[in-house]
Amino acid sequence: MKQTRKNMPLNLMKSVLVAVSGAAALTACGSADENFIWTAEKNIARKLKDPDSAKFGKTFIVRKPADASGMSEVAACGTIDGKNSFGAYTGGTRFVVKGLQGDSLLDISIMELDDPTESKPTTFEKIYWNTYCMK
Numbered sequence: 760m761k762q763t764r765k766n767m768p769l770n771l772m773k774s775v776l777v778a779v780s781g782a783a784a785l786t787a788c789g790s791a792d793e794n795f796i797w798t799a800e801k802n803i804a805r806k807l808k809d810p811d812s813a814k815f816g817k818t819f820i821v822r823k824p825a826d827a828s829g830m831s832e833v834a835a836c837g838t839i840d841g842k843n844s845f846g847a848y849t850g851g852t853r854f855v856v857k858g859l860q861g862d863s864l865l866d867i868s869i870m871e872l873d874d875p876t877e878s879k880p881t882t883f884e885k886i887y888w889n890t891y892c893m894k
Contacts, residue, residue, distance in 0.1 A: 799835035799856035836892035
């Protein structure tokens with residue numbers, strides 16, 4: 760459609776409507792759990808030799824009830840796989856990312872990866888996995 764003075768307000772209204780709809784969609788998408796998982800995965804991936812190679816298995820949330828101030832203790836638990844120095848994937852490794860989450864505040868206090876070379880039960884399992892990920 761050729762741009763004329765007549766249809767300019769209509770095009771402007773369409774643009775505003777699309778922008779408002781997009782902003783509303785972005786605000787509506789992402790629950791508190793989804794936002795915490797996204798943050799946890801981005802941060803734990805940085806602990807790998809090749810963060811861009813990170814592949815995640817199922818990541819799940821364990822959340823304690825919120826306190827009087829609205830803050831709740833939350834842990835994201837799952838598996839991550841990444842490339843080693845030779846460029847090969849190493850196999851899934853468990854991770855725990857623990858933090859506090861409120862209305863607009865997110866604070867991560869623990870980011871730990873399991874050590875697959877350690878015999879079972881691992882220190883990671885005793886201190887982090889069993890404490891924060893077992894429901």
